Amino acid sequence: MSPTRLLAIARKELLQLRRDTRSLILAFLLPVLLLVLFGYAISWDVRNIRTAVLDGDRSARSRELIDAFRASGYFTFVDNLERPDEIGNLFDRGTVQVALVIPAGFAADLSAGRTASVQAIVDGSDANTATIVLAYSEAIVRTWSSRVQLQGATARGLPITAESRVWYNEELASRNMIVPGLVAVIMMIIAAMLTSLTIAREWERGTMEQLAATPVSRVEVVLGKLLPYLGIGLADVVVCSVLGVVLFDVPFRGSAVLLMAFSFLFLTGALGLGMFISVVAKSQVVATQVAMVVTFLPAFLLSGFMFAIEVMPAPLRAVSLLIPARYFLVVTRGIFLKGIGIEVLRTQALLMVAFAVAGLGLAVLRFRKELG
């Protein structure tokens, strides 16, 4: 292996990349775009729940309860209803997410010491939002109810209390969960989008013959083609981390050097995998589609990036064990949020080395310069 030839290939690839504006846009704009989207636009934090009220009691008490909902800040009241059958129509059109029904006789029941009931009817089609809406409603009604009870009776002895503390992500913001994960996803995108095309493109354009006519060895081709993307990938890690910390206040509690070292290993494996796909697929259309299914999609779905692995069915949990991004995600989140060091991440370190070796090995072994 000659370093000169290797660098020559790397330079050729870099020149080609520099002329290719759209790949560069993808490589540098996409991370920013994703960060902005995840940081500003989308989250699971449920707010502004569109609420309709059917107040059949119209008493001071019922208004108090409604005010308690309003004061929580989670509910936005959009409609006052007269009859229960209006709810169906509102749900159908999606203008209302939850309907609060206070029956006539609510205040009377309360002052007589009977149990008064309130109904929350939620549009269950978005099950996740619905679960959270119901949990919020229940908490509000429970708190309000105990206040009513305390107004009447004297305070009793020590009740059992739950004292919750959340670590690592104290305000439970979804961006703190997403941004460290994005580092992994973006690397997979670069591997899938950029490298999966590099060799298929040479085949399709017929330039592979020219490459074959040169004295470069296959290790030199694979490594040389890999180098520029490795640089881009590592630059993206830095961009993503800095923007995440500066713009979105994501905590960074661990070691930056450790993050870069892990990123280097993971990226090497991912790029090797992308190149392997490129070698096998030979046509750009097929390479892109295969790369999507093999690299990007699992990193997005099965790595725990957004969806918890614990709740997946057993076969899918088994598949997720084979997804390198899953282990890398433990690393990025651990370094960003938990501030853990190499002593905790030893297993992950071994796995990343294995992934890097396997990715590179596959690409080099499968790559043939011979034509047709």
Add this chain to the structure above:
Amino acid sequence: MNPKRVFEMVRKEFRQIFRDPRLRGVIFVAPMIQLLAFGYAVSTDVRNVATLVVDHDRSRASREMVEAFTASGYFRVLGYAERPADIVRALDHGDAVLGIVIPPGFERGENSRVQLLFDGTNSNLANVARGYAERIVLSQANLPPPQVDLRSRAWFNPALESRDYNVPAVIGALLMLICLLLTSLAVVREREMGTLEQLLVSPLRPGELILGKSLPFALIGLVDMGLVVMVALLWFRIPFRGNPLLLILGTVLFLFSALGLGLLISSISNTQQEAFMSAFLVFLPAILLSGFMFPVSSMPRGFQALTLLNPLRHYLEIVRALFLKGAGVEALWMQLLALLGMGIGLLWLASRRFRDD
């Protein structure tokens, strides 16, 4: 417009597509893999949260508390630890998501503060799990029954299965992906290989060319939709309450927009690589701002307005309303009109760009 010429063009396209066995696989196998992955992975239900207990009291009451956690099904108690420091280690390593500390003197009522320590890294999981955990702890307190009781009911999806909500949406995401990528690549490949010139010197008009290019993918899209709906109904057992004809109408209208976007991308790209990059740059924001995984109602107002320009958002509303609510035209006409408008607009733009070439 000459139907015979369009037909010949469509025939040529189909031949080209199906000649490549790998592409055949991509068109029909990839959607199935994606559907299964999405159907099973995209779940925000909370179950089996790994839990570690430090019981300083070792009493009947504390055991009952732990049993209540296990019995709920939301938590999986890994075992007992001696010291709170063990919880710290378990959370650090990611072995446990919740640590419960029951204080000494809990049964005798000297100290009744149960500590719950959550790993908040996965904010969604921690948020929901915290709600469940606090409810379980409070349920162990022998409070008098609350005077106001909340009866909650969930319509359309009484068991609150997130799968019923997510799987129908996968149809939209898959159609978008397939149509956008395949159409954008199809035209550019002709350009890259130089065969576009042959097409341009043939008697085909630009409109016929566009139609001939997009019809095969529209048909493939419809077949894929059929396949995916079958799997959703028979494998995932998602209820379908609406009118199938309305689903087909909505899908056709949505395909106009998706194909229009794909063609537009191909008209501004010179190489397959460029087309692919551009398609991806359109696809990712389109999917994130569609309400597929993240509800539109949680977005800031500006972004909510932006989603109105996203065909996928309208299509997902249609698909979900048809599957879960059985809604009719009277509830969905706005979305259908929006899709129609965007589809016509995008196809018109694409054909104009081709004429300029």
